Amino acid sequence: MADKAIPDISLGGAEQNMSREELAAVAKAIAALSQEDRDLLGAVQESPCRLTTTEQFLEFEKNADCFVLEPHVQTMEALGWEYLKEKLTIDLTDDLRAAIDPAPFGRHALEEDCGCFTSRGYLYPSGDEWQHDRPQEKPADRKPSIKERLEQSKQECMGKNKAPAPHKGKSEPEL
Template sequence: MENDHSSDYIFKAYVVNTAAYDAGDREASGAWLYFPTYGEAINEVMEQIGLPAGAPPGKYFIDDYVCRIDGMKPVLPMYCDFGELAMLAQGLSDLSLEDRDLLAAVQESPYRLTTLEQFREFPHNTEFFTLEPSIKRLDDLGWSYVAQHMDILLTPPLLDAIDPVPFGKHAMEEDKGCLTNYGYLAPPGDEWQHEQDARPAKKQAEKKPSIMERLEQSKKECAGQNKAQPHRGKSAPEL
């Protein structure tokens, strides 16, 4: 049975019950799990292949993948935790349409992603590349280069005398760029942000207040309430 994400999946994995597969029951030992996924869908697949919910890797393995991103299938693991695959797929699913085209262009280029880590990190590195969708031919790139570097207005006779192709070749060498079906792709020179580089910033953004900070905040709130609602009798002790 296919889950609700079967129409818009990033990749799907054929999950196999290891013991049933080894016992020769290969036809009924597996089922497709679509990613991004969720807990209920995972439990349904586990039940379908005869395993309890929460079965650890080793009790099952992934016999095959179907991916909608070029070059991704070879880096996906045979043995893995479903949670890690779900996070990977969700990050790629959350990409904007422009960034999905960017990823498709990258996978057509010499800069194609070749490791699982790079696919996990791509959503945090969309600024690492620039994509010009309107430039898909060498002469388009040449005219763009001429327009950027010419300070004078070129008359039609001058434009007719220009061969844009050599300018396009020069621009490509200068940018270390390439032409793809999605446009002209070039790396801007920014550093690729690795997972360990992104974690401290995320932790800082999600940092919870310390006990002392909460006590101080509580003290301020109590003081404000005392001022707003004065009462007779013994005052509350300070924190």
């Protein structure tokens, strides 16, 4: 990247689709991140979850909670021990620890978390929904969806059909 102030973050090829102005905005946004968030972004960029658009880079700071980075977890075995520590309700003695192969537990955790290992540690999505900076459309400016239009037509038809229909056939005798 052209900005030497943030050499530890790769844009993963996204920079090829950015204008100079967008690159400058992304560089500024990354430079404004805390070191912890920069490490997190670096890990995200090494993962299949990497950011690919200018908008994502600009929104990253307020969406950092969408990812969890465990820098101390660097191997499948370490991940397995973390998984066991989280799931077990008993403390393991040294004898029990020696009898356990943590790697299968690590593989299970990796699949369960949809995580991956990066040079910065173990990364996985938190499950939080990404929040966009785009302003929400005003209802008056928004065109109704097809579903909304069909529902509206249905309501209109039902309203027309509620008027009493003229009675066809013989009238009943009055009493």
